[in-house]
Amino acid sequence: MKSVFRHVALFGKTHANVQGPALEHSRQVLDDVAQFLARRGCDVVIEKDTALHMGLHLYPTLDVPTIGTECDLGLVIGGDGTMLGVGRQVARYQLPLIGINQGRLGFITDIPLQSYQELLGPMLTGRHQEECRQLLHARVERGQDCVFDALALNDVVVYRGGTAGMVELRVDVNGHFVANQRADGLIIATPTGSTAYSLSAGGPLMHPALGGWVMAPIAPHTLSNRPIVLPDSAEIGIEIVAGRYASANFDMQSLASLMIGDRIIVRRSQHQARFLHPEGWNYFDTLRKKMHWNEGGA
Incomplete structure (x- = not known):
């Protein structure tokens, strides 16, 4: 055919x-x-x-x-x-x-x-199955100017530079103050990205049909600072309070050097990625295979 x-x-x-x-x-x-x-x-x-x-x-x-x-x-x-x-x-x-x-x-x-x-x-x-995956839209604002703008399918990561010190971040969600976080960095991940860097930082696995983000700190100074799942309608603001040579990356490919006072705004993109899978494809089959679950079982 x-x-x-x-x-x-x-x-x-x-x-x-x-x-x-x-x-x-x-x-x-x-x-x-x-x-x-x-x-x-x-x-x-x-x-x-x-x-x-x-x-x-x-x-x-x-x-x-x-x-x-x-x-x-x-x-x-x-x-x-x-x-x-x-x-x-x-x-x-x-x-x-x-x-x-x-x-x-x-x-x-x-x-x-x-x-x-x-x-x-x-x-x-x-003969295929289709699914849509949500993207993140992130902006880096410096004063009144937007100095960087990018989409991410996996995650947006703000992290410390090559120095030994931590970065301090002021985080708000929909304009409401959440916390000042001292850590090696912070990950905002989509459900697609929940199997990537976020998972290494202790974040949960999220089914791709869920409308939400994972916000996961990287090696936080305060151990009670834990990953949290937020609705994908939320707008997340991250301000650089302290820390030299902090950077942001988008799917580990696009990089932006940050300065004290810079603000990263992360929100849901208006665009979605369309993936086609073979008939019979199932997300849990993928997880079981790639995460090596049940190896050695009956």
Whole structure:
């Protein structure tokens, strides 16, 4: 059967550290997937930066805005970090994404590379499940100016710099003062990001259908300062009170250096990421596999 998706864009790893044999392998995988799609009647394009990094010149290339407006499916080949980057960029276009896992974890790139043809084939004919994941929208305000603005699919993290001292943060929710926190940092995570850095900091796992955020301190000075789950309608304000070289990052990719008095505003984005999964996909199956639950059980 032919694909119900006519115009498909391929996204791959564009990290500078993907070189040598790893780069050649990624290039071959992308070419194989492109040929697989073409045999099913898809018009295939390669995202511009992916094609440049991979040295793939046999297919048309488009930039992300053009892909967002002209394509009807994005296929991401890489790890969760690759999917996070693509998801942030195309969410505003409501472009559905399918992830083929070429990384280590694969919480949101859930099609194993070795069996992609078996699973992807039926999905292309319309046999798939769709889910939407909420994004965070964060701004860094310095006085009356916005000095940084970004989306995050996983988390927004404010943390101390390379010095040994802690950072002190004044936190409010919907304009109501919560606490002055002294810690190595603070994480605001989506349900998608609850399996990432937030989990390492003691935060809970959140089902992606829940409308909420995790606010988790990193190594707090006061041990009673614990993670808290907030509604995703909340606006969270974080002010830098003390601490040299504090920074903020967004999905561990976008960085902003902060000054005393800077204020980070985190709220729900108007955009959502659209993920397509194989028929029968279940979030708990993913957790059980990736978290290695029940290993050694009957």
